[in-house]
Amino acid sequence: MKKNFLVISGPNLNLLGTRKTSIYGEGSLEDIHRSLQQRAEELNVGVECRQFNAEGAIVDCLQEAPGRFDGVIINAGALAHYSYTLRSAIGATLLPCIEVFISNVYAREEEFRHKSVIAPVCVGVISGFGKKSYLLALDALVNLTEV
Amino acid sequence: MEDINAAVAAEAGKLSVTVEFYQSNTEGELVTFIQQCRGRVQGILLNAGAYTHYSVALRDAISAAQVPTVEAHISNIYKREAFRHISVIAPVCIGQICGFGAFSYIVGLRALIEERLDPWLV
Numbered sequence: 001m002k003k004n005f006l007v008i009s010g011p012n013l014n015l016l017g018t019r020k021t022s023i024y025g026e027g028s029l030e031d032i033h034r035s036l037q038q039r040a041e042e043l044n045v046g047v048e049c050r051q052f053n054a055e056g057a058i059v060d061c062l063q064e065a066p067g068r069f070d071g072v073i074i075n076a077g078a079l080a081h082y083s084y085t086l087r088s089a090i091g092a093t094l095l096p097c098i099e100v101f102i103s104n105v106y107a108r109e110e111e112f113r114h115k116s117v118i119a120p121v122c123v124g125v126i127s128g129f130g131k132k133s134y135l136l137a138l139d140a141l142v143n144l145t146e147v
Numbered sequence: 148m149e150d151i152n153a154a155v156a157a158e159a160g161k162l163s164v165t166v167e168f169y170q171s172n173t174e175g176e177l178v179t180f181i182q183q184c185r186g187r188v189q190g191i192l193l194n195a196g197a198y199t200h201y202s203v204a205l206r207d208a209i210s211a212a213q214v215p216t217v218e219a220h221i222s223n224i225y226k227r228e229a230f231r232h233i234s235v236i237a238p239v240c241i242g243q244i245c246g247f248g249a250f251s252y253i254v255g256l257r258a259l260i261e262e263r264l265d266p267w268l269v
Contacts, residue, residue, distance in 0.1 A: 098246075106237030115232070119225035124251070128217075128242020129258045136254050140247045 003145055004046040006069040007036060007134065008061060010077035011053040016102075025102065025130050032131045039135050043142050055083055062089040071141045072097040073134060080105075080116040091121040096144055098137040104128030151249045155192075158253050162260050174202055181208040190259040191216040192252065199224075199234045210239045219255040220245035 009029060012019065017028040033049040040047040048069070052058045058079070065072060072095050079086050080099065090097050099122040105113045106127070119125050123144060126133045152168045159166040167188075171177050177198065184191055191214050198205050199218070209216050216239070223246030224231045237243055244254045 104237065104240065104242045106234060106243060107240070116225065119223065122223065122225075122246070124223050124244070124246020125225065126242070126244050126254065126258075128240070129261075132258060132261055133242070135261075136244070136258055139257065140250060140254050143250045143253075144247065 002044065002046055003070045003142065004048070004068065005040070005071045005073065005138065005141055006061070006065050007033075007047055007049040007073045007138075008058055009049075009051040009075045010058060010079045011055075013075060013077055014051050014053065027131055032134055035131060036134055036138060039138050043138065045138075045142055047138065055079055055085060059085055059089040062086075062093050065093050065095060069095060070145050071095055073100055073137045073141060074098070074118070074122075075100045075102065075134070076116075076118055080118055081112050082117060084117055087118045087121050090118055096141065097122045098141055099125045099127075100133040100137045101125075101127035102130055102133055151252055154249060155252050155256055158256055162256070164256075164260055166256070174198055174204060178204050178208040181205070181212050181214075184214050185212045188214055190214060192219055192255045192259055193217070193236070193240070194219045194221070194252070195236055199236055200230055201235060203235055206236045206239050209236060215259065216240045217255045217259045218243040219251045221248055221251055222246060 013029055017026055029051055036047050036049055050061055072093065074097060076083065076086055099116060099119055104127055126137050129136060148170060155166060169180050193216055195202065195205055218234060218236055218240040242258060244251050244258065247254060
């Protein structure tokens, strides 16, 4: 059966292309979603792309994911660095989850961005490649769930 | 290691690029090799092993080489011992990939090649 993956973007990612473009680039989140749909078609899988500013809404979305999706890609934005709620919700899905970041969070000036509290409950992390981070994560998730 | 190299070489073929492989247990040899990459290669995919977490010499070599470098790890280093959660080379790399086994190298190669085609990146 065709695999189906959930892609979640967290707070402020709806502002992509309008905010701190030197870090996050010029393109919009819609551009990323379009590229993901295209790559998904090439890989013969389905993707559903969602964005939430509210932490609780992400938790709700993750709780509904088991049975509907075969894996999750998450860019939690700033929540990555402190949301133990999100960490628990990811762990509870029992689905393979890949954490992505557009920027290289480890190269950024603010030290609080160097730590992700959700990384330990994810299969792996991809950071620093712009919107390609999402596309590479889809490649990795497909590879992961094929084996 | 040979299996990973073979998979990377196959992927490189698909992407129409050439790759060469280097492995060393010695920090100084890695430093020398990375220095010699300057002006000679278009990108470096680096799994620095445990050196990731403490080799400032390697960090300086990457920085000096001025070659786009992607950091890859087989394991998810953030699930492991606390000292592995810090990468001293990450700030001089384009980005990091970890946790996908041998496939981390494949993702790394794709990232390295496609990165230069991505108009998003400054």
